[in-house]
Amino acid sequence: MSNSTHYLNQLEDEAIYILREAAAQFEKPALLFSGGKDSIVLVHLALKAFRPGKFPFPLVHIDTGHNFPEAIAFRDYLANKIGEKLIVASVEDSIRKYNLKETQGRFPSRNALQTYALLDIIQENEFDACIGGARRDEEKARAKERIFSVRDDFGQWDPKLQRPELWDILNGKIQKGHNVRVFPISNWTELDVWNYIKKYNVELPNLYFAHERECIVHQDKLVATSEFIQPLETDTVVVEKVRYRTVGDMTCTAAVPSEAATIQDIIDDIIQTRVSERGQTRLDDQLSEAAMEDRKKQGYF
Amino acid sequence: MNTLKFITAGNVDDGKSTLIGRLLYDSDSIHTDQLGVLQKQTKQEGVEIDLSLITDGLRAEREQGITIDVAYKYFSTKKRKFIIADAPGHEQYTRNMITGASNSDLIVILVDARKGITLQTKRHASIGSLMGIKKAIIAINKIDLVEYSEFIFNDIKNAFEAIRGELAYDEIAYIPVSALVGDNIVAKSLKTPWFEGDTLLSTLEHIEVPSKENLASRFQVQWVIRPKDEENHDYRGYAGQILSGQYQIGDQVKILPSGIETSIVKIEKQQQTIEKAIAGENVVLHLADNIDISRGDSIVKSDELPITSNELKTWICWLDNAPLQIGKTYILQHRFRSVRIKIQSVDRKWDVNQWQFNDAEEVKLNDIGQISLRANQPLFFDSFEENSKSGNAILVDETTFNTVGALMFLA
Numbered sequence: 001m002s003n004s005t006h007y008l009n010q011l012e013d014e015a016i017y018i019l020r021e022a023a024a025q026f027e028k029p030a031l032l033f034s035g036g037k038d039s040i041v042l043v044h045l046a047l048k049a050f051r052p053g054k055f056p057f058p059l060v061h062i063d064t065g066h067n068f069p070e071a072i073a074f075r076d077y078l079a080n081k082i083g084e085k086l087i088v089a090s091v092e093d094s095i096r097k098y099n100l101k102e103t104q105g106r107f108p109s110r111n112a113l114q115t116y117a118l119l120d121i122i123q124e125n126e127f128d129a130c131i132g133g134a135r136r137d138e139e140k141a142r143a144k145e146r147i148f149s150v151r152d153d154f155g156q157w158d159p160k161l162q163r164p165e166l167w168d169i170l171n172g173k174i175q176k177g178h179n180v181r182v183f184p185i186s187n188w189t190e191l192d193v194w195n196y197i198k199k200y201n202v203e204l205p206n207l208y209f210a211h212e213r214e215c216i217v218h219q220d221k222l223v224a225t226s227e228f229i230q231p232l233e234t235d236t237v238v239v240e241k242v243r244y245r246t247v248g249d250m251t252c253t254a255a256v257p258s259e260a261a262t263i264q265d266i267i268d269d270i271i272q273t274r275v276s277e278r279g280q281t282r283l284d285d286q287l288s289e290a291a292m293e294d295r296k297k298q299g300y301f
Numbered sequence: 302m303n304t305l306k307f308i309t310a311g312n313v314d315d316g317k318s319t320l321i322g323r324l325l326y327d328s329d330s331i332h333t334d335q336l337g338v339l340q341k342q343t344k345q346e347g348v349e350i351d352l353s354l355i356t357d358g359l360r361a362e363r364e365q366g367i368t369i370d371v372a373y374k375y376f377s378t379k380k381r382k383f384i385i386a387d388a389p390g391h392e393q394y395t396r397n398m399i400t401g402a403s404n405s406d407l408i409v410i411l412v413d414a415r416k417g418i419t420l421q422t423k424r425h426a427s428i429g430s431l432m433g434i435k436k437a438i439i440a441i442n443k444i445d446l447v448e449y450s451e452f453i454f455n456d457i458k459n460a461f462e463a464i465r466g467e468l469a470y471d472e473i474a475y476i477p478v479s480a481l482v483g484d485n486i487v488a489k490s491l492k493t494p495w496f497e498g499d500t501l502l503s504t505l506e507h508i509e510v511p512s513k514e515n516l517a518s519r520f521q522v523q524w525v526i527r528p529k530d531e532e533n534h535d536y537r538g539y540a541g542q543i544l545s546g547q548y549q550i551g552d553q554v555k556i557l558p559s560g561i562e563t564s565i566v567k568i569e570k571q572q573q574t575i576e577k578a579i580a581g582e583n584v585v586l587h588l589a590d591n592i593d594i595s596r597g598d599s600i601v602k603s604d605e606l607p608i609t610s611n612e613l614k615t616w617i618c619w620l621d622n623a624p625l626q627i628g629k630t631y632i633l634q635h636r637f638r639s640v641r642i643k644i645q646s647v648d649r650k651w652d653v654n655q656w657q658f659n660d661a662e663e664v665k666l667n668d669i670g671q672i673s674l675r676a677n678q679p680l681f682f683d684s685f686e687e688n689s690k691s692g693n694a695i696l697v698d699e700t701t702f703n704t705v706g707a708l709m710f711l712a
Contacts, residue, residue: 006303007302007303010303010581011304017523020540021523024523048571049540049583052528052532052536136375137374137375143372143374144371144372159369159370160369162397163703163704164397164707166399166400166403166693166704167693168404169693169694169695171697171704173697175701175702186373187373187384189375273332
């Protein structure tokens with residue numbers, strides 16, 4: 001079988017094509033970079049799409065203030081290593097600026113609050129497109145989204161009135177004030193991402209590999225203790241070997257028990273795991289069946 | 302292992318979502334937490350899990366129990382990776398079905414064994430064929446509800462064969478299935494001993510998708526890489542995907558629209574130099590001469606020129622609520638090149654019900670027709686029938702910027 005028919009090559013070719021289309025069709029695109037594996041893969045793909053030239057867009061990180069220090073350190077390291085511009089938007093700043101109310105509860109998520117910082121940074125920089133690492137296999141609402149997903153001036157997604165997207169022809173023409181979310185790895189699954197990371201030996205923050213960590217056992221999930229999450233007297237606190245399957249806020253991302261020391265170990269773990277990525281690790285998606293759809297309608301990624 | 306993209310189509314309630322649910326469930330592709338949610342949601346008595354709930358992702362869809370927009374689902378077996386587009390069955394949402402069909406290699410059309418071929422079956426079969434799909438599976442579903450009747454299966458098969466002549470599928474498989482109970486989906490059913498064909502999954506695993514390697518070579522410049530820094534001062538590369546055919550070092554090429562001839566001196570793929578690139582690959586081409594080339598220009602082989610014309614006849618699927626307007630200017634996006642066009646005339650319309658062309662003067666939402674148009678600059682293209690990569694385009698409204706039409710060029 002020739003090289004290009006292998007599914008990972010097909011996915012890669014599609015993603016590079018989409019990245020170049022975003023760069024060509026928009027005046028001021030940006031690549032949303034979280035320090036998580038999906039956006040690290042996006043950066044890797046962008047290197048393939050644009051080198052030896054510079055990226056035709058900056059990296060933008062929406063810093064919730066609750067990020068893992070390891071993810072932040074890796075973000076700075078990578079941006080520096082590849083010599084590309086990094087813009088950081090702070091959710092803390094938006095909270096102060098708009099006097100926003102934090103989500104209540106033991107494990108608050110700043111997911112919904114991220115939208116304010118995102119929309120502000122879009123407006124300040126006049127970004128007309130934001131490239132993100134969301135995948136359709138992550139969640140039901142995402143399974144419905146186009147590759148070029150048009151948002152109105154409020155950043156809102158109208159799932160009942162999406163533009164037709166025919167063949168691989170992408171239409172990025174928009175009205176002033178609107179912007180587009182671009183998803184180059186829409187068609188990748190979690191396993192595809194890991195297989196790709198393995199194939200190209202893509203560098204990752206060490207959070208993704210098994211390490212010892214002090215965690216609170218909350219229902220059946222392990223939440224790391226940190227400056228944001230202090231154990232209560234009634235908590236069961238354990239020190240376990242864990243890894244992160246997704247990297248979100250420290251306050252609402254759960255670790256999974258794991259011995260996986262290499263990428264291949266992680267791949268084996270995933271193949272055996274019968275729980276979905278978000279289901280196993282995100283405390284915020286389980287609030288309601290349509291949690292993600294509702295956040296997306298408000299302007300979330 | 303390669304990928305097969307397929308769409309499931311059929312009437313409302315013919316069981317598309319259940320079929321996909323069944324494929325995912327029987328191939329162990331559903332995570333336990335998702336199953337838990339589904340069990341909670343399942344309201345039907347006596348049914349453990351309503352498999353159709355797997356794909357309907359929007360609040361409005363669950364409320365109404367219908368599919369509004371395409372949902373993409375992923376699963377793989379040892380043989381292949383699959384991307385499923387679960388398309389809406391309602392006529393109202395046909396344009397979303399068209400989106401799904403345009404991105405598929407194969408169409409699975411579900412037919413309710415009790416109802417046989419319906420108008421919607423014919424509509425979906427027409428659209429799949431028109432959008433360039435070459436492989437079809439007619440899944441005759443709910444076969445359990447007609448007592449696994451071979452007679453009914455053959456009756457529906459013959460009815461579809463009778464209309465097949467107008468369609469461009471080069472391979473059609475007929476399979477009696479029950480998505481609800483699982484007959485002939487993943488495992489061969491003991492209740493249809495008369496059926497000699499493969500199960501649905503096995504057919505999906507083995508059907509061959511034709512490659513575009515042997516068509517005329519087509520390449521449009523997607524992005525010009527010109528770093529202009531010290532290290533790469535003279536670097537000038539033309540990045541893009543090989544749409545069809547193949548390119549190698551030394552090929553004599555012609556640049557369109559300028560018409561200038563030159564040759565390929567270097568091909569890069571991911572910063573590695575390669576000798577030859579084939580359809581589907583993303584490469585950077587370097588040419589012998591420094592010529593002014595920009596995004597949207599075509600690089601073709603001098604002995605395989607495309608059609609050049611600013612007057613075209615084309616198939617059209619209309620996707621906008623406002624009907625097509627003769628005389629109005631639209632933007633035609635031919636991949637990376639956009640030109641302005643005017644519709645000259647509506648020539649005829651495909652009548653799905655009568656299964657024939659009729660004279661027509663207008664094209665409305667979800668209509669399939671043929672039109673004549675004139676562009677302000679020449680286009681360089683092939684007929685869609687010959688080359689689905691260089692023979693298609695979209696129409697964009699000049700004011701709303703919505704995608705209003707799918708175009709398939711006629712020779």
